[in-house]
Amino acid sequence: MLDDLLEIAEGHSPKDYRNMEGTLVLAVMLLSKIFLQLLHDLSQLAAFCKLWLGVLSRMEKYMKAKVRGKRSEKLQELVPELLKNTLLVMKTKGVLVQRSALGGVGLWELTWLHVNNIAPSLQSEVIPDQDSEQVQ
Numbered sequence: 001m002l003d004d005l006l007e008i009a010e011g012h013s014p015k016d017y018r019n020m021e022g023t024l025v026l027a028v029m030l031l032s033k034i035f036l037q038l039l040h041d042l043s044q045l046a047a048f049c050k051l052w053l054g055v056l057s058r059m060e061k062y063m064k065a066k067v068r069g070k071r072s073e074k075l076q077e078l079v080p081e082l083l084k085n086t087l088l089v090m091k092t093k094g095v096l097v098q099r100s101a102l103g104g105v106g107l108w109e110l111t112w113l114h115v116n117n118i119a120p121s122l123q124s125e126v127i128p129d130q131d132s133e134q135v136q
Helices: 002-011 020-037 048-064 073-092 107-118 122-126 129-135
Strands: none
Touching: 002 020, 002 048, 020 048, 020 073, 048 073, 048 107, 073 107, 073 122, 107 122
16 A cells, blocks of 8 residues: 555655645655554564565665655655654564564564665664674
8 A cells, every 4th residue: 555655655756745844744654654563473473574674675765765856855854763663663562673583584674674765864863882883
């Protein structure tokens, strides 16, 4: 559904779909909220890594989304904040840890590769200085 909304926003006339920016904002907020509410159960799944990378991929797409031919300021502000909150919750709950066994090898590294594509400054905000060199 998130991908469909993005396709409509980018590929159709703004006259046909009014306030698509607002719809995209609500969609990405809902994605983040549901993911965090179900985080404990989701993190137990064998496919958690794939699911998490799907969330990151959609956040990245929404950051690059163009509504009416230009990037959405609302999404440019919202997505990094939602991502920061999600990362902090995952870190606090022990889901996002270095060398995590959840979902296979590389969850930590893959997470930061995506995060750096979305909002490079988040790494230093989420990980204290003493841990940041371990991310590299």
